[in-house]
Amino acid sequence: MKAIRQTLVALALIALVLSWVWTPWVAVVMLAAIGAWLFWQLQRQDDAAAALLREPESVDRSFDDAMAIIRARLKEGEQSLRDRDAEIAQRKQITNAVPDGLFLLDNGGRIIWCNQAALVMHSLDAFRDMGKPIAQLIRAPEFARYLDDDTQPEPVVTLGGRSIAFHLERGSEGARLLLTRDVTEREKLDRMRRDFVANVSHELRTPLTVVGGFVETLTDLPLEPDERNRYLQLIANQTTNMRRLVEDLLTLARLENDQLPPEATQIDLALVARDALADAEALSAGAHTFEATIAPAHLLGSVGELRSALGNLLSNAVRYTPAGGRITLNVAARANGEVVVEVKDSGVGIAAEHIPRLTERFYRVDRSRSRETGGTGLGLAIVKHVAQRHRAKLEIESTVGGEQHGSTFRLRFPVSAA
Structure with a gap:
């Protein structure tokens, strides 16, 4: 009753202010509305009290007990409303945490509700676009056909440079749930x-x-x-x-x-480099001049993986350097603690636009020449993965033409790997 009195006073003051600003009949209308609302509240409490008094055990109750029960039931109703609001907020939080876009559509294809991911994925505005037909906001012919005809296959549409897949669940009451997923990586x-x-x-x-x-x-x-x-x-x-x-x-x-890090074995990198150099010299069969500066260096890692990486770098240098060319191998432990392995050749060089793609599987600058050399096109991809597993950095430099033509492949192992 206290809340009703407070509300009554507030509405009466508002009515008086409005009557002073505009016309007196506004106050009459407002007071009539207040009276109707107050009558409705009292009628609700009266009905609740009557229902309570009709219960068999209410014969022995006092008026105070009956009012206490009414207040308890009102509190239960308020708590039920709070629990429902909390559940709605929780469900909203869960749907907003879903990375896929979710739309609830009516039978006319208009947006009733959507989650946060849907707004971001399709660049929509929650206030401006709510209630609009989704076919007007996502403009793609194959999506429009799929929306109208459930026999159409689920489309994958390119929007803004991303691939978006659509899946529609059609309900029995006309409402439909549309799921949109970013499948660009897939x-x-x-x-x-x-x-x-x-x-x-x-x-x-x-x-x-x-x-x-x-x-x-x-x-x-x-x-x-x-x-x-x-x-x-x-x-x-x-x-x-x-x-x-x-x-x-x-x-x-x-x-x-292999998701596990390489085996933590102490490796004499100088010994591994000499073995790889011997294999490269055998592959060259005297067609190239080799120069090597191999300083003592130790790493923690996998002998087999590092042996494969160095072998691929040197064999590539042999295959892509014309006969009579020079191949240089340098292994050094720097003063700052890092270990550097460098393979240089005097080949024709690699154009700058090809360098970012050299570590892709089967990528070749010149397919005809690569086939003559007998390479598999996987060597540098293997080197890249070995470097990543040993926390090393692969650097590639190359010059085409001129007196300094040739390529340099460099592996930098951090202090933590040394």
Whole structure:
């Protein structure tokens, strides 16, 4: 009753002010409204009291007990309202935490409600765009067709440089729930997977074709011993290329899928560098001049992974440096504690636009020349992953043309890895 009296006084004051500002009939209307509202409140309390008195156990109750019960029930009603408001706030918080966009649409496709992610994803305004048809806000023909026809496939639409997938749940009462999801990364991964399968198929098709052709020749034609041996050697070379490709694929898959850090073994990097240099000299077969400055250096990590990284850098230098060129290997422990491995060559160099993509799988600057050299196109991708697992930084510098043409590949291992 106290709250009713306070409300009554406040509304009466407002009515008097309005009657003074405008016309007296406003005060009459306001006072009539106040009276009606007050009558309704009293009627509610009277009905509650009557219902309470009709209960069998109310015969022995006093008036004070009855009023106490009424007040308790009113408090229960208020608490129920507070609990419902808290539940609504909690559900709103949960829906706003969902990274996907959620829209509740009426049977005309107008927006009834949406979460925060939907506003951000589609650049909408909660006040301006609420109640508008969603087809006017998300303009894409395939989405509009999907919204009107449930037999249409779920579309993936490019909006603002991002790929957005749509899924619509149609309710029985006409209301519909629309879910929108940013699948840009998923589309990128799918495209990489398709490219990867296509590249592997292409890389394996060429040596398999060569091997198959030579096997048919050896089977169908009478050949001289020397010619037969030459064909067998070519088959062996192509088989070696395929085996190297499979081994590089397995190495790269292991590096990409292994979430654990590399084994913390103390490594004599100078010894690993000398072994990799010996293999590079054997691959060169005297066609290049090698220079090496290998200082004592120690790291914590995986011997096999570091051996693979250095071997790939040196073998790339051999393959892409013309005969008579120079290849330099430097291993140094700097005064600040970091360890630096540097491989330089005097090849033709790499144009600047290609350098950011050199560590992609199967990326080649010159496909025809790369096929002649016998590389798999996975070497620098392996180097990149080994560097990441050892917290090292891969730096690539290259100059095309001029007297200083050539490329430099540098691995910088931080103090924490030394």
